[in-house]
Amino acid sequence: MNGDLLRNSKMESWFCKELFEQVPFNIAVIDRDYNIIEANKNFADYFGDWHGQKCYKVYKNLNYPCLGCNARLTFEDGKSRVSDESGVDQRGKEAHYVLHTAPLREHEEEPVKYIIEMSRDIIEVKNWQMEYQLLFERVPCYITVIDRNFKIIRANENFREKFGDVVGRQCYEVYKKRKSKCPNCPAERTFRDGGVHRSDQVGIKKSGERAYYMLTTSPLGRDADDIAHVIEISIDVTESKKLEKEVIEAERLAAVGQTVAGLAHSIKNILMGLEGGMYIVKKGLKKNDNKILEQGWEMLERNFNKTTSLVRDFLSFSKGRLPELEMVDPNELVDEIVNLYKDVARNVGVELVADLDENIHKAPLDPKGIHTCLTNLVSNAIDACRMSDRDENEVRIRAVDKNGTLSFVVSDTGTGMDSEIKRKVFTTFFTTKGGEGTGLGLLTTRKIVKEHGGSISLESSKEKGSTFRMDFPKNRLNTLYKEGLSKSGESN
Amino acid sequence: MSKKILIIEDEPDVKNFLEQLFQDEGYDTVTASDGLEGLEKLSEGKPDLITLDLQMPKDTGTAFYRKMHHNNDFKDIPVIVISGIAGRHLAVRQPVAVFDKPIDKEELMRKVKETIG
Known part of the structure; x- marks a missing residue:
């Protein structure tokens, strides 16, 4: 001055x-x-x-x-x-x-x-402080702040409640009961690049229960070169995971109920076919007529086969097993199906084509399950072509890996469907194939796709053909895969 | 002239069985695989009796019966319901008889003879 x-x-x-x-x-x-x-x-x-x-x-x-x-x-x-x-x-x-x-x-x-x-x-500052404190403690997320040694220096009420009094302990020890840093640690990446990283994680609460959570790590520091702390914010999705499973289970049970009713109907028709076969065989024997005998025998055979396929489909449908995931090449699965059906298709004037993505990576899938799905979709597609008026038809199977989603697409140039049929295709025992179909194929397919965390969709127009598309988000496949690995690790 | 029976049934083997059963007893048979075809066959010549399945892909047995009943020429044709589904006895207003699948063939033949001779 x-x-x-x-x-x-x-x-x-x-x-x-x-x-x-x-x-x-x-x-x-x-x-x-x-x-x-x-x-x-x-x-x-x-x-x-x-x-x-x-x-x-x-x-x-x-x-x-x-x-x-x-x-x-x-x-x-x-x-x-x-x-x-x-x-x-x-x-x-x-x-x-x-x-x-x-x-x-x-x-x-x-x-x-x-x-x-x-x-x-300072009442305003005080209020801000209180608001911040309240938000930090009460927000329905887990919040921890860790330093560069992965030591937790703060944890909010919600986190402390579920994971215990944890301040001063190592983050990996608290979240996952590990003795060393997690592989692919997102907090480490945030310390390194100053970026925000999101990931799905599975941890273990103090009660010993598994916790499924979506984790976001954000840098806490003056600038990207000077990150002293990382704040870890997680949303616990264990409950919604559980609900999701319960819903799937309830749907399955409801479907089983409908299935039993439908099954009775199918069996009755088969029994009647068998009865008819016996009647005709008997007639052939009585008249000593080989032609009648043969006709009756064919009827018996046909209905025996129907029983076999019904039982097989029914069993695979009612099984509530988890998919057994292993790393497989999606292209190989497609090739397998093409080889299996190529000749059958050609005999009925259908060209079966595989449309492969050369850059596709191996993905965790249940090869048996996907095989069943593709079998169902391809045999449906061939049937749809057979029912069309065109003499030459094509069924195309594609495997695509795009935007984090692995997809199998089966399209045909067959009869296509009207909206009424589109609405019904995924219901139990619905079939457009008369006595040939069991009405379980697409239902089983949808079930397997859902068990993989995926979805199945359908596009179709009358006389032009149909396209069925199975989409598997890869992050879900990976989560299921990790779960499967840790489960099999536990049981060993 | 022998009596004619219209068999409406989508399962080919069941249809074949019923056809043989009736033919062996000396009846003429006409068959249809669904309700729509059933109506077509009706217009080609009036049968003396109809056996009707209920659950079929195109047009159910119930819908067939309703349409048939609206036509004065056909509404008096006796109908025998042959179906495996529950509630089959309610699907058609005044059936001559209702049979569950698999059928009791002696009872069926007795009912047919009783109805049309």
Whole structure:
């Protein structure tokens, strides 16, 4: 500050009077008996009338001096102090303020007769703090903050509740009960590149239960080169996983119920076919007519085969097993089906074509399950071609790996479906093949696809053909695969 | 002239069986694989009796019966329901008889003879 400025008498009086009034602090001067002997306008606006009152009365509406009074100490040793205080403002509301106490005297040696108290409202900061604290503790997520040694330095209430008192312990130990850092640690990546990383994780709670959670790691630091901490925020999806499984199970049970009713109907027809076969065989024997005999025998054979395929489909449908995933080349699965059906297809004027993606990677799939799905879709497609009016038809199988999704697509140039049939294709025992179909193929296919965490969709237009598409999100396949591995590890 | 029976049934083997059964007893038979074909066969010549399956891909037995009943020429033709589904006795208003699958063939023949001789 320029000394000349203060020597200007006008300025000096400004400093004496105006500054006292206008400085954005509440200022009060008290004597040793806690009487307020002077205060500025801000003070009066904040705490109300102070004339002739004790400071503890005005600040805190008390009738006795505050415990641990800082002014008392400043009177004794002449040193300035700062403290966080709570009091009551002039409207009777709770007030939070920072209070500075300083001795008011001309010379250091003088005993302190007066003290100047400067205070400033911090209720907003306090509220922010409370909001932040509440948010941190109560948000329905797990939040932990870890340092560069993967040590947890903070954890919110939700996390502590499920994982125990964990501050000071290693993150991998707490989340996963591991003795060393997890492979592909997302927090490590965030420390390295300063980026936000998301991943699906499986951990173990203090109760020993598995926890499925979606983890986001974010850097906490001044800039990308100086990341001291990483904040880990997770959403627990264990419950919704459980619900998802329950829904699938309930759907399966409902389907089994419908299935039993439908099954009875199919069996009745088969029994009648067998009865008819026996009747005709008997007639052939009676008349000693080989032609009739043969006709009856064929009927018996046909219905025997129907029983076999019905039982096989029914068993594979009602089985509620988890897919047994292993790393397989999707192209190989497609090739297998093409080789299996190529000749059958050609005999009925259908060209079976594989459309392979050369860049496809191995993926965790249940080869038996996918084989069943492709078999069902391809045999349906061939049947649809047989029923069409065209003489030459094509069935195309594609395996595509795109945007994190592995897809198998089976399309045909057959009869196609109207909306009525489209609506019914996935219901039990629905068949357009008369006595030939069991009405379980697509249902079984959809079940297997769902068990892989995938979905099946259908596009079709009458007379043009149909396309069935099985989509498997690869992150789900990978999660299932990891689960499968850890389960088989547990049972060993 | 022998009496004619219209067999409406989608299962080829069941259809074949019924056909043989009736022919062996000296009846003429006409067959249809679904309700729509059944109506076509009706218009080609009135049968003396109809055996009707209920669950078929195109047009159910119930729908066939309803349409048949709206036509004064056909509504008096006796109908025997042959079906494996539950509630089969309710599907057609006044059937001569209702048979579950697999059928009791002696009982069926007795009912047929009783109805049309």
